[in-house]
Amino acid sequence: MAGLEEMVKGYAPTDLLYLRDSYMKACDCEVVCFKKDGKNAYVLARGTIFHPKSGGQPGDVGYIKGESGELEVKKVMGVWTDDGYYVIHYGKGSVGSGKANFQIDWETRYLYMKRHTAAHLLDHCLAEATGTKTLTLGSWLGDPAYLDYAGSMPSEDQIRMAERLENDYIHQGLPVSFSVISASDATRLGAPNEERLPKSAKELRLVRIGDFEWIPCGGTHVNNTKEIGHFTVKGVNKIEGGYRIYFDVDKAIG
Missing domain, CATH: 2.40.30.130 (Elongation Factor Tu (Ef-tu); domain 3)
Structure with a gap:
C-alpha cells in the first residue's frame, strides 16, 4: 500500500x-x-x-x-x-x-529479545577485549543474527575473549533497566549511536545492562542477562569499512 x-x-x-x-x-x-x-x-x-x-x-x-x-x-x-x-x-x-x-508469536519474540540484549552486551565485551570503543554500523537479529562494526577486525584471541566475557556477564545475572530522556539531553550526553535515531523523535528510550553505559534503543529486551542462556560467536567476516560478527543464543523459551 x-x-x-x-x-x-x-x-x-x-x-x-x-x-x-x-x-x-x-x-x-x-x-x-x-x-x-x-x-x-x-x-x-x-x-x-x-x-x-x-x-x-x-x-x-x-x-x-x-x-x-x-x-x-x-x-x-x-x-x-x-x-x-x-x-x-x-x-x-x-x-x-x-x-x-x-x-x-511468543517463541519468536522471546528469541529476538534474548538476541537483542546479547547484541548490546557484545558491544561492551568487544570494547573490553580490544581496549577500543566500538562503533556499530548495523545489525540483524533474525536468522542468521549478526552485528556489524567499524574498524579493523579483532584477532581470534580477542573475539574469543569477548565471547568468554559475554558468557561471564550472562551468568552473573545482570539486570536490564530502561529510562526515557529528551532527545536534546541524549545529544548533550553524547549517547552512543544517537545519530542513527529518527530526527523527529522528541524522546529517546535508553537501555542499560548492569552498570554499563546507557544506549538508545527502541527494541525489546529481557529483564536479566541470565535469560539469554549461552552466547556463541558463529563466525567473523570482513565487510566494507569494518567486520561482521555472527552470533546466537540459547533458543529455549525456559
Whole structure:
C-alpha cells in the first residue's frame, strides 16, 4: 500500500505497549483504521504489542482477532510523522474496526529479545577485549543474527575473549533497566549511536545492562542477562569499512 503516512493522518500516535511490557503475549486493543489490499489488509490500532521491523530487530508475527474476522500478521511497519510514531500491521485476512485481541508469536519474540540484549552486551565485551570503543554500523537479529562494526577486525584471541566475557556477564545475572530522556539531553550526553535515531523523535528510550553505559534503543529486551542462556560467536567476516560478527543464543523459551 502506497502512502502509509496518509493512512495514519488524523489518528493519535500508537501506544507502544511492547515497550511498557515486552513480556506481554496477548492483549485487547482497539482497531481504529482498516484498509483492504486484495486478500490482505493493513491495520492501525490505538495500541499494540507487535514490535515493528526496526533497529535490526525483525517485526513480530501473530494474529489479530476481532468480532468480524481474523488477520494473520505477517509484517509490522513503523511510520514516523510530525505527530509521532505509528505502528501498522499487515497480513492475510480481515478484521474490522473496534475491539480486537492481539496475539504475538511468543517463541519468536522471546528469541529476538534474548538476541537483542546479547547484541548490546557484545558491544561492551568487544570494547573490553580490544581496549577500543566500538562503533556499530548495523545489525540483524533474525536468522542468521549478526552485528556489524567499524574498524579493523579483532584477532581470534580477542573475539574469543569477548565471547568468554559475554558468557561471564550472562551468568552473573545482570539486570536490564530502561529510562526515557529528551532527545536534546541524549545529544548533550553524547549517547552512543544517537545519530542513527529518527530526527523527529522528541524522546529517546535508553537501555542499560548492569552498570554499563546507557544506549538508545527502541527494541525489546529481557529483564536479566541470565535469560539469554549461552552466547556463541558463529563466525567473523570482513565487510566494507569494518567486520561482521555472527552470533546466537540459547533458543529455549525456559
